[in-house]
Amino acid sequence: MKKILLFEMRSLYRDSMRVYGYLFGADALCGEEDPEHPGVVRGFPQGCGKTIAVISGMRGNEFTQVFEASQLVSRLSLLESQGRITEGCTVLVIPVANPYSFNSEIRFWPTDDTDINRMFPGYDLGETTQRVAASLFDVLDGFEFGIHLTSHYISGNFLPHVSIQDTGWDYTTSAKAFGLSYVRFRKPTQYDTTTLNYNWQIWNTKAYSIYGGNDQTVDRDV
Amino acid sequence: HASNLYLTEIPQVRINELFEDLLVPYAKKLNVDFIWVHGAATVLEATLAHSLNSIGTPTLVVEMGIGLRLTQAYGEQLVDGIFSLMKELGIWSGECAEPREPLLSRDPEDVSFLNAPVSGVFIQHMEHNSYAQQGQLVGEIVDPLRGECLCKVLAPCTGVIFTLRDFPIVDEGSLIGRMLDARALNPEQRAFYEARGARPVSSLDLAKYRKGQQGGYAE
Numbered sequence: 001m002k003k004i005l006l007f008e009m010r011s012l013y014r015d016s017m018r019v020y021g022y023l024f025g026a027d028a029l030c031g032e033e034d035p036e037h038p039g040v041v042r043g044f045p046q047g048c049g050k051t052i053a054v055i056s057g058m059r060g061n062e063f064t065q066v067f068e069a070s071q072l073v074s075r076l077s078l079l080e081s082q083g084r085i086t087e088g089c090t091v092l093v094i095p096v097a098n099p100y101s102f103n104s105e106i107r108f109w110p111t112d113d114t115d116i117n118r119m120f121p122g123y124d125l126g127e128t129t130q131r132v133a134a135s136l137f138d139v140l141d142g143f144e145f146g147i148h149l150t151s152h153y154i155s156g157n158f159l160p161h162v163s164i165q166d167t168g169w170d171y172t173t174s175a176k177a178f179g180l181s182y183v184r185f186r187k188p189t190q191y192d193t194t195t196l197n198y199n200w201q202i203w204n205t206k207a208y209s210i211y212g213g214n215d216q217t218v219d220r221d222v
Numbered sequence: 223h224a225s226n227l228y229l230t231e232i233p234q235v236r237i238n239e240l241f242e243d244l245l246v247p248y249a250k251k252l253n254v255d256f257i258w259v260h261g262a263a264t265v266l267e268a269t270l271a272h273s274l275n276s277i278g279t280p281t282l283v284v285e286m287g288i289g290l291r292l293t294q295a296y297g298e299q300l301v302d303g304i305f306s307l308m309k310e311l312g313i314w315s316g317e318c319a320e321p322r323e324p325l326l327s328r329d330p331e332d333v334s335f336l337n338a339p340v341s342g343v344f345i346q347h348m349e350h351n352s353y354a355q356q357g358q359l360v361g362e363i364v365d366p367l368r369g370e371c372l373c374k375v376l377a378p379c380t381g382v383i384f385t386l387r388d389f390p391i392v393d394e395g396s397l398i399g400r401m402l403d404a405r406a407l408n409p410e411q412r413a414f415y416e417a418r419g420a421r422p423v424s425s426l427d428l429a430k431y432r433k434g435q436q437g438g439y440a441e
Contacts, residue, residue: 011341111391112228
C-alpha cells in the first residue's frame, strides 16, 4: 500500500486541507516518497495503472461511507500482504475527499455551503469547490471502474443499493456483483450532469454510486 | 432575487442567451443598472425562470443587493422599473419614472472574474460599483493571525465592479468580484463611470483616526 497525498489546499484558520488516497496493487510500487512527509507519496504516480477507484466523504456527514472506506483499506492491506491482488490491477481508495467539511461535521463546504458533487468535472481556476472537484477528477479520470460511496440529498434510512445514471451506456448487469438489495438505473436530471457518477461515465469509467444507511451516524451493518 | 450571503450586486437582469431577443427589450424597461446576457449553463435549466420562459411566459431574473440584508434604494429603483415595464405592456396607465439606460453585455469576454488566489481575510479598498483601472488595487487578502498581506487583488481590466464580496472570509477560489470591461459601455456610460472613478472605502479613514485628527483611537 502507498499512502498518497493527492492534493492540498491552504486553509484560513486551521492546517492545510490534505486529501489522501491509499493505493494497492503491483503498480502501487511506483512513485517516490515525499521527503517532507515520510511514508507518503506526493501526487498520484504518473503512468500508474488505474483499475478501480473508491471515493467517499465528499460530504461532511457521510460517516458510514468513510467507515466503509476505512474497512476497505484495512481489508485490502491484508490481501495485498498476502499477495492476493491480481497482478497489473490497482485499487485507489480515498476515504475522505472533503476533510474540511468532515472535520466540521457540515455536509457541504463550510464557507459557502456548496456541494462538491455538483461541481464535476471541476474548474481549476473557478470557485473553491470547483477547484476541489477539478483536483479530484484529475486523479479519478481514467479509471476503468469508479465507486462513489455517497448519500442521497434527502436524508433518510436507505437500504444499501447501487445507483447508476443512464447516460446511454448500460453496464447495470455488472452492478449485481455488489450483492446489494437492488440496482437503480435512472435518467439523470439536469443538475445530475455535474455529479461524479455522470462525469465518470462521460470520460469512459464505469461508475457506481453506493447508497445505504443514515447520514451523521456509523451504521456498522451497512 | 438577492445575491448569496457573500456578494453584493448592482441591480441587474440576467438573461439566458436562448431568450435574449425576447427578454432584452423587457429588461431595458426595468430601470436596472445592468443587463447580463450569459451562456446557457446546464444547472440553469432547472430554474423557475428557465422553465417559465420555455413554456412561453417571459420571465426576467433580477439579482441585486446581498442576501439577508435590505438595500432600500435598490428596492425602490426596481419598483419604479416594474411600473415602467407595466406601462410598456399596457397594464399600468398612470405615471412612472423614465427607466435608466442599463449597461448591457452580450459577449462573455466582457465579464472578468476575480477569484481569491489564497485563503484569508479580504479587505476591500474600493466601493462596490466603482470604475477601476486595470491593475488598480481592489483589495487585499491578509493573514488573519499576523495581519500581513498575502495577496493584493488587482483589477484585471478597466471597467465597472458590478459584483463585490462583502463577506470578508475567503478560501482559495472564493469569488471576490466580477467586472464588466469598459469596452461594453457606450460613450455616455463610459464618461459617467470615468467621472465617478474608483470610490475608496470609507474605512480607510481609520488612518486619520489613528493619527488622532478626529479624536479616538489615537496611539
